[in-house]
Amino acid sequence: MLASEFLSERLRSAAGSKDRYGSTASAVLETAALVAAADADWDKNTVLGFQEAQKIHPKVWGKLIAIHRDRRLVPLQERLPASYTALYALVVMSDQELGAALKEKDLVSARASSRAILEWTKAYRLRGTGIANEIPLTLVLRETLTEERQKDLLEALQQVADQFGVDVLEGKGGVKQAGLKAEHRKIRASEIEEELMREIGPAVARASDEIKNQFGIYRAADLIEAPRGTFTGFFQNLEGKIEGAFWKHHGRAYCLRIARDFNLTESRAERYQLKKRLENASEKWGDKITTLEQTIETTIKTYMT
Numbered sequence: 686m687l688a689s690e691f692l693s694e695r696l697r698s699a700a701g702s703k704d705r706y707g708s709t710a711s712a713v714l715e716t717a718a719l720v721a722a723a724d725a726d727w728d729k730n731t732v733l734g735f736q737e738a739q740k741i742h743p744k745v746w747g748k749l750i751a752i753h754r755d756r757r758l759v760p761l762q763e764r765l766p767a768s769y770t771a772l773y774a775l776v777v778m779s780d781q782e783l784g785a786a787l788k789e790k791d792l793v794s795a796r797a798s799s800r801a802i803l804e805w806t807k808a809y810r811l812r813g814t815g816i817a818n819e820i821p822l823t824l825v826l827r828e829t830l831t832e833e834r835q836k837d838l839l840e841a842l843q844q845v846a847d848q849f850g851v852d853v854l855e856g857k858g859g860v861k862q863a864g865l866k867a868e869h870r871k872i873r874a875s876e877i878e879e880e881l882m883r884e885i886g887p888a889v890a891r892a893s894d895e896i897k898n899q900f901g902i903y904r905a906a907d908l909i910e911a912p913r914g915t916f917t918g919f920f921q922n923l924e925g926k927i928e929g930a931f932w933k934h935h936g937r938a939y940c941l942r943i944a945r946d947f948n949l950t951e952s953r954a955e956r957y958q959l960k961k962r963l964e965n966a967s968e969k970w971g972d973k974i975t976t977l978e979q980t981i982e983t984t985i986k987t988y989m990t
Contacts, residue, residue: 692719696739706749710765710795713772717753724750737904740886742878744871748773757783761793770799770872774806777868782806803869820851823953867951874948877988881909881941888923888935896922909945916942932966932974939966940980944988960989 695716696705707713724732724746736746749769752758755776758765765772775783775793786792792805830838843853886905889897900919902908908916917931917939924930931939940963947959963981971978 692716692723692735693739695719696741704767706769707767709767710762710772713767713769714752714758714762717749717769717772720746720749721753733904733906737906740879740882740905742875742882742906742909744875745769745879748776748872748875751776761787764794766795766797768797768799770876771797771802773872774799774802778806782809785809799872803872807866870948873988874945877941877945877948878909881938881945882906884938884941885909885935888920888938892919892923909942913942913946929970929973932970932977936966936970936974936977937980937984940984941988944984947989956989960985963989 695707706716723735727735732746733743735741736743752769752772757780758772758775765775775786778786786802786805786809789805791797792802824838839853846853882905885908889902889905889908892902896919897903899922900911900915902911902915902919908919911919920935920938921931924934943959943963947956950956950959963985967978967981971981
């Protein structure tokens, strides 16, 4: 059997299904090994063609390669979860963190989720710092404060915070967790992209050559990576100038795309604006398009908290 056929057989489950990459940790590691071997042997165009045919986003492909390269997982596979996102959450741990995680009861187990592992890692990195938890806050200054006025502001905030046993740390909030939070969002973005591949694949396939050439979009992966204006423009042209057609037929795809961008940006201001986009769409089209309001609410709750 050719390598591509062998790997295709491993990926016979539908894109987005729970067992896509294996029903056990050992099976996921075997799939990751096959992906790594294919990536090393195939040329770039062959890899891209296979990813498109199998509806695997390039970032998911890259995470599977990283899982294969982390040899720390091999002797642990009997107690590992059958989830590439959970395994990748272990891959991004340091040796010290992984060693401590293995000592925690039920943390690294067949039932572990990426969310649970990432939350534990976040808490572990705060141990010994005197910080039990953090609530990130942003102060938006309407005008520049003098050094003295800024000091007065922080002292006033601390007086209020003291009532709750909380410390106000200027310029330090989130520093301990920043890297992990960013990695958490990247993992979530990969999950969204895989769902997007399944959502928009049929629409891209049925688009005319004229529309594909107009936007330079030939594969679902092209549309996911394209600017948001291209993403919406492609679907609007696909449906024609019919009021509400975009939201009716592609509202969920748009929500997923916004959620994906939300998790990829490091800017809190941009994340706020992206969430606001969906809230505004819900206000404008929620009463006109059946299920759109619920789709937006579910998207925000699931992917944008």
